[in-house]
Amino acid sequence: MKQAEIKLAETTINSKKVYSGSLIHAFKDKVRLPDGRQSVREWIDHPGASAVLPVFGNGEVQLIRQFRYPLKQTFLEVPAGKIDEGEEPLVTAKRELEEESGIRAKSWAPLGKFHPCIGYTNEVIYLYVAWDLEVAESKTDQDEFVAQVKMPFANAVEKVLRGSISDGKTITTIFRAANWWKKNKPFPVSNL
């Protein structure tokens, strides 16, 4: 694999910030290709994010429904959000779970990370499953509108398989969480 890394790698000749917004920071870099020629790569800088599937004692999971402006439709999602500067990904997951769904969890397991969009962003999303839940009150950001949706864990898996859950981070979180749960079984969940 070392050999493959060397032969495929592109190196930066120079990097220029071409757009700096409140969310999106875009760069246009001149790069050296593996064969020595030059090319241009455009990419979005992202601070990373954390996402979590919260599982209740009765085997239900907490999802949320949000309107996503780029696609002009609502999506079923796991609670998730951007990592603040210097924040540990687990701290982000705990903060977002409480902000978006008003839930505090006593038990957490990491499900690794994944890369949602490798072609043009450097975003990494850290995934978790959480249980031993305590419900307080949600306190979403001023311009976030979120509907709470509970369903049996097995139904969420079924929705991922059927495609009615189509958000990448939610697919990957539920898929990994179901696999983790079957192996580790903190408590039994029906039909999983």
Next chain:
Amino acid sequence: MKQAEIKLAETTINSKKVYSGSLIHAFKDKVRLPDGRQSVREWIDHPGASAVLPVFGNGEVQLIRQFRYPLKQTFLEVPAGKIDEGEEPLVTAKRELEEESGIRAKSWAPLGKFHPCIGYTNEVIYLYVAWDLEVAESKTDQDEFVAQVKMPFANAVEKVLRGSISDGKTITTIFRAANWWKKNKPFPVSNL
């Protein structure tokens, strides 16, 4: 759900193109929130893409390894690429499979679509599984460098579960393809 759509929906007040590159087209929109207040949404316009898992008669699948500049590392991926204007997603999948891996497939099944990055892009990726493969020669774009990686289908699933395959579109394609294959079994694949 209709009710939820209405209460969560944001409407465009105006839209401004803030960056127009060769790959990335960024917009900054002023929007009306569900409660009547205004906010700003930044988003990337994307033409959509297609991805395919090709399965050989011996139960191996064809993946590729590519260097992804935004993350400065190589990834194991399914063959995939952007939809040309007016192109049918299946035509894109066939074109990219031949360009990236030099493979033509006689049999195709759709695995639905998914949304890799709903927070800030409108990208949709159409997923396929393909078999009855014929290997010709790959003809990648001038600035694309691609290594061919074959492995048993079951190993690819294992890599998704373990997290060593971490690209979102590849995770979702392999996950859905494995589920589709178990149900439809065009031919037996060991350990799946």
